[in-house]
Amino acid sequence: MSPLHLRPHGATVLAIVVWVVLGLLAVEALLSAGVRGLGVVPGLALIAGLIWLLLWAPRVVLHEEEVEVRNILHTHRLPFAAITAVRLGAMLRLDTRAADGSPRTISAWNAPGIGRDNPLARAGRDESGAGGTDRRRRLSRGERLRRDQERSRSAVVRDRWESWAEHHEEDPGVVGTSRLNVREIAVFGALVALVVLRLAL
Numbered sequence: 001m002s003p004l005h006l007r008p009h010g011a012t013v014l015a016i017v018v019w020v021v022l023g024l025l026a027v028e029a030l031l032s033a034g035v036r037g038l039g040v041v042p043g044l045a046l047i048a049g050l051i052w053l054l055l056w057a058p059r060v061v062l063h064e065e066e067v068e069v070r071n072i073l074h075t076h077r078l079p080f081a082a083i084t085a086v087r088l089g090a091m092l093r094l095d096t097r098a099a100d101g102s103p104r105t106i107s108a109w110n111a112p113g114i115g116r117d118n119p120l121a122r123a124g125r126d127e128s129g130a131g132g133t134d135r136r137r138r139l140s141r142g143e144r145l146r147r148d149q150e151r152s153r154s155a156v157v158r159d160r161w162e163s164w165a166e167h168h169e170e171d172p173g174v175v176g177t178s179r180l181n182v183r184e185i186a187v188f189g190a191l192v193a194l195v196v197l198r199l200a201l
Helices: 009-056 140-150 155-166 182-201
Strands: 004-006 059-062 064-070 073-077 082-090 092-097 105-107 124-128 135-137 177-180
Touching: 004 155, 009 182, 059 155, 082 155, 140 155, 177 182
Parallel strands: none
Antiparallel strands: 004 059, 059 064, 064 073, 073 177, 082 092, 092 105
16 A cells, blocks of 8 residues: 655645746746846745745655654654554644653644634535425534545544554554654755855855
8 A cells, every 4th residue: 555645735726836836936036037037046945945845845655554744843654553543623732652651642733634624614514304305504613623534634543543553453563753853954954054055155
C-alpha cells in the first residue's frame, strides 16, 4: 500500500500560487534588468523557502501500519501499536506513549482538520417525520461534530488505526520516534545566509 500524504487543500493551493508568482517575478526581473535582475533572486528564494517550510513540507504521511507526522521542526513516526487514541478536531492529535511509558500527545501542525462549528449554517434531516416524510431540523452540537469528523480528509487516519486495532493487541513496549528536521532547517538557514550575504555586498 503506497503512503497517503495529507495536508490541507488550502495550504497546497496557496503554496503553488505563491511559487508561481515568485517565478514570474524572477523572470520579469531578469527580462527588465538583465543580469542585475539576479539581485532579487535570493529574496524571492527565501520567501519560496519559507512557504515550503511552513506549508508544503509539514504533513501527515499515513503508512500501512504507522503514521508519520511531519511538523516544522520535528518528524514523529508513530507505529499503530504505539497509538492509544486518534482525536480529530481543529487539529489532528495522536495520543501515544513516550519512551518512559508516560502519555504523550502529538499534534499534526498541517493536517486537514475540521472547520469552525457554525450551527446556523447547518441543518440535517430527521427521518422520523410523520407520514414518512423528512422534516428539517438543526443538528445537535455532537451530531455536527461527528458529521464534520467523518467528512474530514484526516478521518482516514483514525479509521485505518481503528481497523488495525481490531485485529492486533496493544503493545506497551512499542513507542514512537522523533527526529529533528535537519534537512529542512539547513536549507532554510542557507537561504537566510544567502540573503544576508546579498545585503552585505
